[in-house]
Amino acid sequence: MNTKFPPLSEREQTVLKAVVHIYITTAEPVGSRTVVKRLGLNLSPATIRNVMSDLEEMGYLTQVHTSSGRVPTDIGYKYYVNYLMKVQELTLAEREHIKKELTKKMDTADQILRQTSHLLALASHQAGLAELPAENAAVIRRIELVPLLERQVAILIVDSFGCVHTSSVVLDNTVSPQLLESLSKFLNESLYNVSIDNIHSTVRDSLKKFFDERRKLVELALKILTQVEPPTNQMFLDGTNNLFDQPEFQEPTKVRSIIGIMEDPSPLVKALRESLANLESQQRTVLIGSETMMNNINEFGVIASPYRLEEKGYPAGFIGILGPKRMPYERLSSIVDYTAGMVGKMLSRLWR
């Protein structure tokens, strides 16, 4: 969303903030009287009505029908999140809880991020999501070639997070165990510390220089490696059932959309990646409504933060919370931020 935000007076900001707050908790259109009460202002509802009317004209609020209360638009939420929201610090207890859950004994990035998505769902009462570290953050630690049948070979790649990638390859002709063993040795020597991402490109290059002396081995290696499917970047999604508690997801069509995400979260992932990439500070991002790219369902909001490995400065992946647009962003933002920090730490500890 390349939105222009029309500038708001202080009063307009106050009212917008109040409307968002109230709507977030009640899920019902907000009327002028309610805003006055909430703000404890010495103004009449009529005054606020005028302000709200202005806000509607500017695109921050909308009415679900003539003469019902107002509801924030996507732009309204966005303005709120960008300029009005005051991130709520976590209590010590909350921080301790997250820390405790994430410092449980976990041996692989897999486990850590599954646990993270679970934790986020639990803490937020929304859906939690957690992406595995990008492949270019992981590096090959060990390769094993395991003969299954004569012409079938399983290839096991252990990365620096302790994740094991397996795939199975069928060759044109039989390969002797001896050859496999020396190939395995060869690959371990030449591919150690190479980014998994580049199995298909860099690896090729780094193998070439051996071409003359060990031609047969290299040819075999290339044959095998081209068949290895590049690992898809996985995302864990937990607590989707929390979403069904929200009034906006009662209708069957909305339900379908949730199922849709569970089955194929890639549009959401793509949108989040882009958003995080475009961010200068590469901090937290919030997508609202259509920005989430979820097959024409504009009812979702998502808060995401990247996590980093200490060794490497750049973000390795992200975690986040998915819920209705109408989410308590203030509290959830800090949960996401803090958790992202912890995840980075835990992964760094794992990374060897």
Add this chain to the structure above:
Amino acid sequence: MNTKFPPLSEREQTVLKAVVHIYITTAEPVGSRTVVKRLGLNLSPATIRNVMSDLEEMGYLTQVHTSSGRVPTDIGYKYYVNYLMKVQELTLAEREHIKKELTKKMDTADQILRQTSHLLALASHQAGLAELPAENAAVIRRIELVPLLERQVAILIVDSFGCVHTSSVVLDNTVSPQLLESLSKFLNESLYNVSIDNIHSTVRDSLKKFFDERRKLVELALKILTQVEPPTNQMFLDGTNNLFDQPEFQEPTKVRSIIGIMEDPSPLVKALRESLANLESQQRTVLIGSETMMNNINEFGVIASPYRLEEKGYPAGFIGILGPKRMPYERLSSIVDYTAGMVGKMLSRLWR
């Protein structure tokens, strides 16, 4: 369900069959007039009314409210499935289609059964389910121990289906690569062809006899193996979104129950296993309503058939179709049967 089926006259059977048929296609309570039309009988609706009233008294039919048409009860369905239904042969085209989809190049049991659940969902327009072969049908083919950190070891077990089970183990103290290598060799020798199911018991026994001569190795092996978590028997579930098209699953509470199954299908799996085990012929089974054990939602029906490996006579797992009770059992049963046969064949071909 340990049901007694009160015996039915021929006419009663005909009527029950008609009611089930009509209800399956219309999803609406069936009245006496409709039954008469459908059967093309030379009887008046009043006569059929009497029959239906009798069927209701016996527990085969029920009314959703006084003076609406009748709907089959769970027992009604059961009677239909057990005694009245005539399994509809598949057309050649349908058989070819299933065969084609299942003979695609697939290298692991994993892939085959995932594809099976997908195929079943597609062919039935319901949800398809497919259980991985029971662990006791699989046998260890290869064990690899891969050092990650000094005290951390990944253990990779390749079974006879080409499935790779991985787990990660942390030891009390450092183990040298040499020791690991010889342990790996040792395990491969002593555990080849041993059922995975018994990693914790049989393996222990079979290792004991080496205790004296290779004590250190055996101790280490036991230490590692006890930490290996026994693989959980997985089930693939595909096409749950088809269920949302059915009128009976529109309500939010029903939707939740579907999500519940997706998240934890184990009660259903357990119910199916028991049912299949109790069957003398060990052929197809059908569970209806409460039999499916799905958290108090009695709207589901499931048709399942076991598949067998040619080498081993007993069932290795099952596949099936999950849908509303109101399912076209006649057609779906034959799909399940035929597919189960094909799956068995494909797995046998894989099994080495």
Add this chain to the structure above:
DNA sequence: GTTAGCATTCGACCTTAGTGAGTGCTAAAA
């Protein structure tokens, strides 16, 4: 055993009226 006839039941659907929360607008007050 079967059927015609009939009163009855009950959900589905429509209309109607009433209620209440909320708005926009105007004119007066501050």
Add this chain to the structure above:
DNA sequence: TTTTAGCACTCACTAAGGTCGAATGCTAAC
């Protein structure tokens, strides 16, 4: 110029009443 009181108006929501039609159960006759 800003704020406010007052008022007409809008519109979803609800309850009540009425009609319709699909079905039933029952009884008495065939």
